Amino acid sequence: MTDTPTVVVIGGGSTGTGIARDLAMRGADVTLVERGNLTHGTTGRMHGLLHSGGRYAVSDQASAKECIEENRVLRDIASHCVEMTGGLFVQRPEDPDDYFEEKLRGCRECGIPAEELTAEEARAVEPFLAKDVKRAIRVPDGAIDPFRLCVANAASAERHGARIETHAEVVDVLRDGGEVVGVEVEHASGPGKRTSPANAASGQRTHQASGTTEEIRADYVVNASGAWAGQIGDMAGVSVEVRPSKGVMVIMNTRQVDTVINRCRPKGDADIIVPHETTAILGTTDEEVEDPDDYPEEQWEVDLMIDTLSELVPILKGARTIRSFWGVRPLYEPPGTGTTDPTDITRDFFLLDHEERDDLPGMTSIVGGKFTTYRMMAEKISDHVCEKLGVEAACRTAEVPLPGSEDAGVLDDYMESFGLRSPVARRSAQRLGSRSREVLGGWSGANPVVCDCEAVTRAEIHDAIEGSGTDLNAVRIRTRASMGNCQGAFCCHRMAQELHPDHDERTVRSALDELYQERWKGERHALWGEQLSQAMLKYALHATTMNRDGDPAARDEAVDFGAFDAGPAAEAGSADASGDRAATDGGDRAD
Amino acid sequence: MPIREDVLVVGGGLAGATAALSAAETGASVRLVSYKKSTLRFASGFVDALGYAPDGEGPIADPFEAIAELPADHPYSVVGEDAVREGFELFDGVVGDAYRGGHTDANALLLTHGGTVKPTARYPESAAPGLASDPRDALLVGFESLTDFDAPLAARHLSAAGVPFSVEGVTVSFPRRFRADAKVTRFAKALDRDERADGAGTRRALAETVxxxxxxxxxxxxxxxxxxxxxxxxxxxxxxxxxAEVFEIPTGPPSLLGLKLEDALYSALDEAGVRISTGNPVVDYEADGERVRAVYVDRKGQRVPYHAEQFVLATGGLVGKGIDSGRGGVEEPIFGCRVPHSEDRYDWFEDDAFGDHAFARFGVVPDAELRPTDEGGGPHFSNLRAAGGVVGGADFAAEKSGGGVSLATGLVAGRNAGEEAT
Structure with a gap:
């Protein structure tokens, strides 16, 4: 091949963005297409655990070894996305002793640093652990922000010339002479559509017209659409038997624990608590679903998380949850394996080359796998693609830090530098990492806090808008704005307002509506106690104070302004009542 | 000496204050017990009557005409139109010149900081020149560092809403520089004191900027x-x-207009001789069969009884915590009065954020005397009445009816309590 080889990657999750980065760094001309915003599928709907591998140390040692290896890589290349909280596998009196021993041994066999703690020692680490826990194993689990990680991968890919096209749903896989030659995408309408940097090098931005379709031709297509891989497969006429499995995550209003807490028993629902930013996330369940876009989200699942995990951390029983969400794992097993319980399906990933498998050259699907090992998966599939395309460059993603993690020392002293109060500065710097100076220092106007709960300033919001256009949910995942306790009650409209005047009033309004409805989707699952009070306050602020539900600009019928109170003077029938009242004496309000 | 009054009102918001004032008018001795700051600091300071029908029809020009159409369990239907009118009359007497709107039955349309207009019945005098039915052209001014109000955007939005005047917006920097995220109270203080800014007083400097x-x-x-x-x-x-005339547009919390209304209410309570105890929660009660004898206030761990002949419960709705909930159900936490709700938590809300939420109507079910009732429909207690947000049956946020419901039910509950006690 003489020209630069072109590749289309389908899917803007961790795997897709990881592949896009890897291939772009090796010199391929990459276009990534994603039907929603980045992380829209499974990546944005997980508990944010950076595995130590401890979880798989008994059941799947190969995975466990990959996990600890990648755990170390990510701490290095994605330091601004990772918080090394440490993790505990906690045994309750009713949990089996032999499993505990096996876990400890398994960790050591896999090279996972593991230390046995007595109950007292474990409670010294996490004071809210139940009084009757028996003992624990300490492992290097961590918390990772999947949003920040994907955005950083996409940003790095763009820096290497890739095109990242969000809100572009694949509607067809193009074939020519028995070979896959590209995809056809439909650009979505509405505020979600991103103004995309079609040519990052020249800094030019083009806007893909909403509702239009586009054929993107490529030398190779990578199907990294996870739980949706079967649907893409159908378009190409091949069968990819993904077995989507849903899991619930319940978000608490505060960090009841600062360490990842795992239940040390063979398997079961509701066995992990991950501290994540200002919250703690309880997880999860494992239930096979037919359709990854349409499955029930049920009360019992939320209740199960709280009731079961409070056996480990009793204060969860009465604590406040702020929302719940569900994610769909893209589980896969080769045809004929026949596992019935989704919990038993391997977490390993599979590279399905459709040329070898289905006699359809030009496309490979990647299914299964785990978030923690996304980079390794991306490396393997990129190796595969490069081999097909004759690209010889080697993978560098394990060594080159992601944008934001390039200079570890940069987080040191932001307290004063940008005129932000110190907790705000600290939170900003934690999110932005080595980009702090560029984002905060490059902002010239007033820089007030837009989201109080998460301490997000205007400069950071504008940086996100620059990266994601008018999609406020994309701004949200980049900044955490509207993800705190108030769930956007005080800041949804403020975030939207920052779009103006670059975007018109109508666009701002629909962007706000979209964000507001998205927030509500998760809040619905936390509507009792404090959070129901909070939801009522939010409803009152937006409906009573702002009348957003009765907005005449959004309604069909025009308002008859003449039928309403125009002031006492108008009432008295004085035609020129208002005229020059103020202009002459400025203070006459004796009416 | 034990604390004993004719009427004891629990709750210090608009409904509690109204109930205390209306009870005091009957000649009864009245005490008002309130725990925290009222929710008025979250409120715009506008006092709504009824802006939209329960089916969403609106904005309604004449709220009093629309009251007759409300369902039977709506608090307005329970107390009747005359009580709503009397409630507003009482309010007008309390706030005097500080509020406008009393000259007409018609609703006014006021500008909101979200760029919409909303129907309301009473509005602060400082908001009056901003009426949306007034045809004079307007300029809206926002401040760079105040993220709650984007004036140019609000102007565009109002134009899209079809207001009968031309409106422009401008964002300026406030002449006095504060740290970037100073609250509105800091801006107000600079203007109050006319602090030096750009070589002049803040007021003049602001006018010159605009x-x-x-x-x-x-x-x-x-x-x-x-x-x-x-x-x-x-x-x-x-x-x-x-x-040019100058007017104010309410913003989100902390709301100065809401706080000023609270001040006006507490001055009126003082003048009416109402005794006020604040800062401690009512945690329990003592009853003698059908009558409440006392409520207990938790004063730093010590349970202090407050005796009275008659009691008014005005503890607010979900926001004010007059209605409490858990995963298992919804309750009125002090007296355990019945709050109807589905057993299934997932029936409490709709999937649309602005849908017809059941939770928005959570509250006690009053009889004709505004006494909370039990399963059988009879009153829990013969001398306990309810007023304001704790009363169910109205979605005040959707209807824009919160102020009026507090005034009308406060008036009736307070007056009946006072008359029966004396």
């Missing part, structure tokens, strides 16, 4: 931060310097 943008506008709207203690002076100075 003047070049005035154009043909005859009125100028600012976010509601134009002074606190000396607000009248601030506005008069700005109007004189700008040669």
């Amino acid at each position: 003047a070049p943008h005035l154009g043909a506008a005859e009125r100028v709207g600012f976010p509601a931060l134009l002074g606190d203690e000396r607000a009248d002076e601030v506005r008069a100075d700005l109007e004189a310097a700008l040669g």
Whole structure:
């Protein structure tokens, strides 16, 4: 091949963005297409655990070894996305002793640093652990922000010339002479559509017209659409038997624990608590679903998380949850394996080359796998693609830090530098990492806090808008704005307002509506106690104070302004009542 | 000496204050017990009557006409139209010149900081020049560092809403520089004190900043931060310097207009001789069969009884915590009064964020006397009445009816309690 080889990657999750980065760094001309915003599928709907591998140390040692290896890589290349909280596998009196021993041994066999703690020692680490826990194993689990990680991968890919096209749903896989030659995408309408940097090098931005379709031709297509891989497969006429499995995550209003807490028993629902930013996330369940876009989200699942995990951390029983969400794992097993319980399906990933498998050259699907090992998966599939395309460059993603993690020392002293109060500065710097100076220092106007709960300033919001256009949910995942306790009650409209005047009033309004409805989707699952009070306050602020539900600009019928109170003077029938009242004496309000 | 009153009101918001004032008018001795600051600091300061019908139809021009159409379990239907009118009359007496709107039955349409207009019945005098039915052209002014109000965007939004005047918006920097995320109260203080800014007083400096943008506008709207203690002076100075009328647009919390309303209510309570105990929660009660004898206030761990002949429960709705909930159900936490709700938590809400939420109507079920009732429909107690947000049956946020419901039910509950006690 003489020209630069072109590749289309389908899917803007961790795997897709990881592949896009890897291939772009090796010199391929990459276009990534994603039907929603980045992380829209499974990546944005997980508990944010950076595995130590401890979880798989008994059941799947190969995975466990990959996990600890990648755990170390990510701490290095994605330091601004990772918080090394440490993790505990906690045994309750009713949990089996032999499993505990096996876990400890398994960790050591896999090279996972593991230390046995007595109950007292474990409670010294996490004071809210139940009084009757028996003992624990300490492992290097961590918390990772999947949003920040994907955005950083996409940003790095763009820096290497890739095109990242969000809100572009694949509607067809193009074939020519028995070979896959590209995809056809439909650009979505509405505020979600991103103004995309079609040519990052020249800094030019083009806007893909909403509702239009586009054929993107490529030398190779990578199907990294996870739980949706079967649907893409159908378009190409091949069968990819993904077995989507849903899991619930319940978000608490505060960090009841600062360490990842795992239940040390063979398997079961509701066995992990991950501290994540200002919250703690309880997880999860494992239930096979037919359709990854349409499955029930049920009360019992939320209740199960709280009731079961409070056996480990009793204060969860009465604590406040702020929302719940569900994610769909893209589980896969080769045809004929026949596992019935989704919990038993391997977490390993599979590279399905459709040329070898289905006699359809030009496309490979990647299914299964785990978030923690996304980079390794991306490396393997990129190796595969490069081999097909004759690209010889080697993978560098394990060594080159992601944008934001390039200079570890940069987080040191932001307290004063940008005129932000110190907790705000600290939170900003934690999110932005080595980009702090560029984002905060490059902002010239007033820089007030837009989201109080998460301490997000205007400069950071504008940086996100620059990266994601008018999609406020994309701004949200980049900044955490509207993800705190108030769930956007005080800041949804403020975030939207920052779009103006670059975007018109109508666009701002629909962007706000979209964000507001998205927030509500998760809040619905936390509507009792404090959070129901909070939801009522939010409803009152937006409906009573702002009348957003009765907005005449959004309604069909025009308002008859003449039928309403125009002031006492108008009432008295004085035609020129208002005229020059103020202009002459400025203070006459004796009416 | 034990604390004993004719009427004891639990709750210090608009409904509690109204109930206490209306009870005091009957000649009864009244005490008001309130735990925290009222939710008025979250409120716009507008006092709504009824802006939209329960089916969403609206905005309603004449709220009193629409009351007759409400369902039987709506608090307005329970107390009747006359009580709503009397409630507003009582309010007008309390706030005097500080509020407008009493000259007509019609609703007014006021500008909101979200760029919409909303129907309301009473509005602060400082908001009056901003009426949306007034045809004079307007300029809206926002401040760079105040993220709650984007004036140019609000102007575009109002134009899209079809307001009968031309409206422009401008964002300026406030002449006095504060740290970037200073609250509205800090802006108000600078204007109150007329602190030095850019070589002049803040008021003059602000007027000079705004003047070049005035154009043909005859009125100028600012976010509601134009002074606190000396607000009248601030506005008069700005109007004189700008040669245009000046008005305020309420913003989100902390709301100065809401806090000013709270001040006005507490002055009226003082004048009416109502005793006020604040800062401690009511945690329990003592009953003698059908009658409440006392409520217990938790004063730093010590349970102090407050005796009375009659009691009014005005503890608010979900926001004020007059209604409490858990995963298992919904309750009125002090007396355990019945709050109807589905057993299935997932029936409490709709999937649309602005849907017809059941939770928004959670509250006790009053009889004709406003006494909370039990399963059988009889009152829990013969001498306990309820007023305001704790009463169910109205979605005040959707209807824009919260103020009026508090006034009408407060008036009736307080008056009946006072008359029966004396």
